[in-house]
Amino acid sequence: MQATSGRSARPERPLSPHLQIYSPLINMVMSIVHRITGAALYVGSLLLAWWLIAAATGPEYYDYVAGFFGSWPGKIILLGYTWALMHHLLGGLRHLLWDTCRGYDLKTIDLLCWGTLAGSLALTALIWIGVAASGGL
Amino acid sequence: MAMRTPLKTARYLGSAKEGADHFWKQRVTAVSNAFLAVFLVWLIVSLTGADYATVKHELGNPLIALGLLALVLSGTIHMRLGMQTIIEDYVHDEGLKVVALMLNTFFAIFIALASIFSVLKLSFGA
Numbered sequence: 418m419q420a421t422s423g424r425s426a427r428p429e430r431p432l433s434p435h436l437q438i439y440s441p442l443i444n445m446v447m448s449i450v451h452r453i454t455g456a457a458l459y460v461g462s463l464l465l466a467w468w469l470i471a472a473a474t475g476p477e478y479y480d481y482v483a484g485f486f487g488s489w490p491g492k493i494i495l496l497g498y499t500w501a502l503m504h505h506l507l508g509g510l511r512h513l514l515w516d517t518c519r520g521y522d523l524k525t526i527d528l529l530c531w532g533t534l535a536g537s538l539a540l541t542a543l544i545w546i547g548v549a550a551s552g553g554l
Numbered sequence: 555m556a557m558r559t560p561l562k563t564a565r566y567l568g569s570a571k572e573g574a575d576h577f578w579k580q581r582v583t584a585v586s587n588a589f590l591a592v593f594l595v596w597l598i599v600s601l602t603g604a605d606y607a608t609v610k611h612e613l614g615n616p617l618i619a620l621g622l623l624a625l626v627l628s629g630t631i632h633m634r635l636g637m638q639t640i641i642e643d644y645v646h647d648e649g650l651k652v653v654a655l656m657l658n659t660f661f662a663i664f665i666a667l668a669s670i671f672s673v674l675k676l677s678f679g680a
Contacts, residue, residue, distance in 0.1 A: 452640065455636045455637075455640075456636075456640060458633065459633045459636070459637050462629065462630070462633060462665045463665065465594075465626075465665075465669065466665050466672075469613075469622070469668075469669050469672035469676075470668055470669075472606075472609050472610060472613055472672065472676060473671070473672035473673075473675040473676050475606075476606040476607075479606045479609065480606065499595070502591055502594075502595070506587075506588060506591050509584050509587070509588060510588060512584075513581070513584060513585070516581065544595060547599055548602050551602070551603075552603065553599070553602035553603040
């Protein structure tokens, strides 16, 4: 008699299509971007720690670190960090709203997802305009 | 004839009964992070281009130090939980997964301790 379960008996079954089969929708894209920006902020926590360590170390080392953040590669990294933070922040607020079982009709989903992207870009631009206006660039 | 059921191989590989705790801590720190992220952006923007004496003085301000400590605590807990989910989703080799989860905890604690030590040194150090 054939075993009804177990690792050896695994019939060839059709597999369900995976991600690459479907054309990307904005909610799918925002979902993975939320995870990617989260991972980026994870690495980016080193920047904050480095800055705090530098401030606690002394003027020479602080000037060196501040000099790096003020250089072009440093600015590009900080610009990316700003966007990742804003995107993950807005995406997180969207998820908190969804946690309350609100905002699940298709129009609202699209609006919230596009809003996350547009809002993160707008906030990033605002922050950097603010820095530029105060002469920080 | 094997008398043992496949339950033997499945036992202890199920839920660790920590899912709700993980979910809730992720949400609580998400809410605090939402406020603390705004504080961080404000702080960094206001200190951009400032000289060392100003930065040292500002970071030594009790309210700013408390805000930074809250951010570091809330942020490192949140990022450790998030990275744990990513590891559990993508790392399927059991040994590698355990190592990755351990490194994740070590990294989060390293960031937390290094940052907290620095903030406290700025507040209490000479």
